Amino acid sequence: MAHPRRRSRIAQSLPHFPIKAEAVPAWNLPSYVLGQAVTPDHHLVFKQVSHQLKPLLEIVYPQDIATRLATEIFDLIQGTLCPSGQENLRKWNHNNVLLITYGDSIVDGERPPLEVLAEFLENHLEGTVTGVHILPFFPYSSDDGFAVIDYLQVNPELGGWEHIKRIAQHFNLMVDLVINHVSSQHEWFQQFTAGELPGRNYFVTGDPGEDLSQVVRPRSTPLLTPVETATGIRHVWTTFSADQVDVDFENPDVLIEYVKIILAYVQAGARYIRLDAVGFLWKKRGTNCMHLPETHAMVRLFREILQMIDPGIALITETNVPNRENLSYFGNRNEAHMIYNFSLPPLLLNALLQGRSDHLKTWMMSMPPAPIGCAYFNFTASHDGIGMRPAEGLLSDDEYEQLIDTMRKHGGKISLRTRPDGSQSPYEINISLFDALKGTVNGEDQWQVERFLCSQTIMMALEGIPAFYIHSLLATHNYTEGVEKTGHNRTINRYKWDLEALEAALADPTTPHAKVLKELTRLIKIRRQQTAFHPNATQYTLHPLNPALFAFWRQSLTRDQSIFSVHNLSDKPQELRFSNLNLVSTDDWFDLISDDKFADLDMVYILKPYQSVWITNKVNSAQDETMPTLL
Template sequence: MSDVASLLKDRLIHQLAFIYADVSLDDPLPTIAERLMASMGLADTEGDDCNITAPCPHTNLWSEQDVILITYGDSIYQQAAHGSDDSVPAPLQTLHGFLKRYCSHTINHVHILPFFPYSSDDGFSVIDYSTVNEALGTWDDIEAISEDFGLMVDLVINHCSARSAWFMQFVEQKSPGKDFFFTAELTDDISEVVRPRTSPLLRETTTATGVKEVWCTFSHDQVDFDFRNPEVLIAFANIIRLYLDKGTRIFRLDAIAFLWKIPGTSCINLPQTHEVVRLLRTLIEHADPNALIITETNIPNRENLTYFGNANEAHAIYNFSLPPLLVNTLLSGSSQYLKNWLMSMPPAQNGTFYFNFIASHDGIGLRPAEGLLSDTEINDLVNCILKFGGRVGWRTGDNGKQKPYELNIALIDALKGTLKGEDQWQIERFICAHAIMFGLEGVPGIYIHSLIGTTNDEERVVHTGQNRSINRHRWIDTALIKELDDVHSLHHQVLTQITQLLHIRKAQRAFHPNATQFTLQLRNELFGYWRQSIDRKQSIFCISNITDEPQTLHLSDINLIGTEQWTDLISQNQIDAEELEHTLQPYQTLWLTNQFDAD
């Protein structure tokens, strides 16, 4: 065994020793480490080295060129003509065609939400991790997309479907699944367990050896794994290897915060969970030094930040506080809370980045706004979203009380007005939200239904009975193309303006995910920050009017250097630094730079 392999094995043993310190194991830690390496293709059966690459720490494997599109495999599909027996392309093939036609010059990564056979939760209750849902396509379709776009894939690691083969084995008490799932006793103290749902935590399940209480963080169809059993960890190492072989570049660790459970605790963000993330990173980056981990932790901001570790856990974390704070800013017309939060955010170390988003397949989470927005602000936000046709998801909080967990609404409908009601500024407000997000430190992620301005799907909510379906519309490709080709349609206008912003963003070195950022001290009707490229050759002042009235920007507030030429990248208008003030129209954003040709 080479020095690199030996060091990797020693590191894995050290990590395993922490994870399983309080667990009685059948196999010694060196054996478990060797099996993990073999599962990942890091050693063959004789223990020889096999494609092991020592990672380079604190390396930025991303740039201002990176943009991630979030989509389901069947967000766009083709429909056979009425009365026709002709087959139609698989949805993944239709998606690939859409990406090449509309996104190839602005978006270079695509997050395809779980595309595996599933039983509920639109894919997040996985039946089989090793196959592609035949209703979507095949592994060939996934690999074809990965050849044109960086592929981001969900590792649904906390739980799987109650209809999976592993859980059927658990019921029958047969290997390997018989010890794969976390069970508790009815006498266990679960009073402190943090829940994202209101359903009972434990599911009574009759097995071949008696009744067991199975732990279900999310729903009774989503049964939680027991990572105290190293066989579960090894099984997921095999899954990760498969996904790498199929072209995966980015792994999204779904619901990772709930992974390790200890009754009598909160069962969230436990030290063992963090160490599992570090171990998974160790395995992944030694197998592919260009592969990345993003943790999906829909939790309060301070807790979320801990998943960076010391640049040795997640490469990126979802910036979960951004969506509720930015929506609140645009609905209230005050940037106070967004500004205070941004000032408190530490810059991401080299080797890490923030994954910025303002809409996704899920709702707008409210837990990440806890401690950042007051109860009054949250209540006003909830009531406004309800008036705009949205829904509210709930969770069980302290003392069994229900608290709002997330807002379910299409983002463009969430921004159809303000706290005062609907108005004529919907598109301008929506584009303003994206202009703010695209300029922030980090890599932007854009939901496909934001890219094309999809509105609330009330019919789908009625059909599924699920609030989240309101923002999970499925487009027939001919209908979508017709809308996108119509210059007067809302969808055309949204796609055109967002595409323009992305084109501009990708050409600016000051928008590198790790470029310097400072929050500007402007009055609450404006929101702004300053970015400077890593080589310090380009500066951009990003300033938005977040109200429905014209606002005056006093140029002295941002200290433009009068000897330099400043240009608004978005409008291409030049700004005279010697002027005393400049007027921003409702929801207008300026990207002021002293070097607009950053190439």
């Protein structure tokens, strides 16, 4: 049953945000008033909610437990049920662009970092990005926030809930739910070691003598960690590190705890809920413990609950795995609303290092359109490294090794994982993306800014919602000194800017920081006006004869705007023959980026090194587009 002390902590620790509700009733219960005492209508609402949740719960739990859980979840959400339980197919459009940042990516040494971040966002990025993913801002013990000590508090070193609220009032807020594990300092784990309820039964344990070799590992550290408890030494499951202990969702009380946390984040203004490392959630001996049916059922359950309380909230899964496995989290358009497009960063990086588009095109042609009501979350850099597992099978062995070698030459680090056979292989490349593109496989050159901007322009044009890591917008270099201080490879791309130094760098138009932010701001604002860039608009891979060109066609949902997105991936000028693009002769065509007009559709256009063009037949298509009605 619900833990009363935790319920009071949720109420006391979070600022109050009214839950937004749709205006169209869909529960078919016109006399139902949210939060009222038990009535016949209340009983009907419970029956309908239970009818939707129980089939998912019964995939995971015995029938009697599923029935109990459906009742407990209803008790938690009944006061926030949205009058419209219908799916919202207009959660996003061409206007959506996100920023990814830590709460302390910018500091001034005096004010809470979240206050500094809020000010910087309002001064520099309001009107540019529409949403902000603040990486875990909770008290933590390691892994830069991903070993959470308390899900319901803001790390006092960053600020307080009032600062989160300020950002949420200006931007759509994305919050992490670190769902696979908690810090070894979390209250639940302290209860586990002391043999106290409820945490005593909240964690996955194992026998060091059992065969767990099939378990997929993202790290090279031991899977089981011995800990001293009130009943002696026990070995807990630690997928990521000894300080990050895996919770046990086989215990239904653990599920209830995380439902409470999700509701707390919604109350705190979250419009996106990111399920961190969700692919590892369910453990079953004799399997690889990845993407198990129970895990997918949990994602479906969380989506269903969110839809009941606010259909405008999007659920995002973070699964840094090979492409086919990643795509599975769309389910039958009933799991994640968005999935990270993990294959994009390594393939795009490789294409720009090699100066040719073949692997990028092959991958893109194999990517299915996102189902209606779902979208790709496109990114090229993040707080983590550039994942190499999503590139498995997509690059030749020689190119794979050349990519790794070039990244080392550009100052990058390589993090390893342990395979089932005990061998180790690259898990991710740790590097600032700006410095990753300081040259090609042939060495460094003068095209770093242009090459980097090309990478971001491609990402913006692809099917999906674009997300920029703050250090990409700011063209931050490798933080090599940070790696030396922390001993952690990922620190290389987690620099903390001093606000005064950053403002000085941005005020100097000759710095790469100023050049990149100014041009990306301009491009983002252009992009946000084009309905052909709707996350679900048509995308078709083009095949210009020149392998140095990467080209694709986007068409708006209403088919009135086309954009031919063409990019020179090389450090040499390249010819683009318009006759290869099939431009409709009755339309007037021009480039959104340069504003060049094209009267002659048989012309040959010369693309400068790393130049991009968005060739369109329509200006400023800013009207909202209605998604098709689903049967």
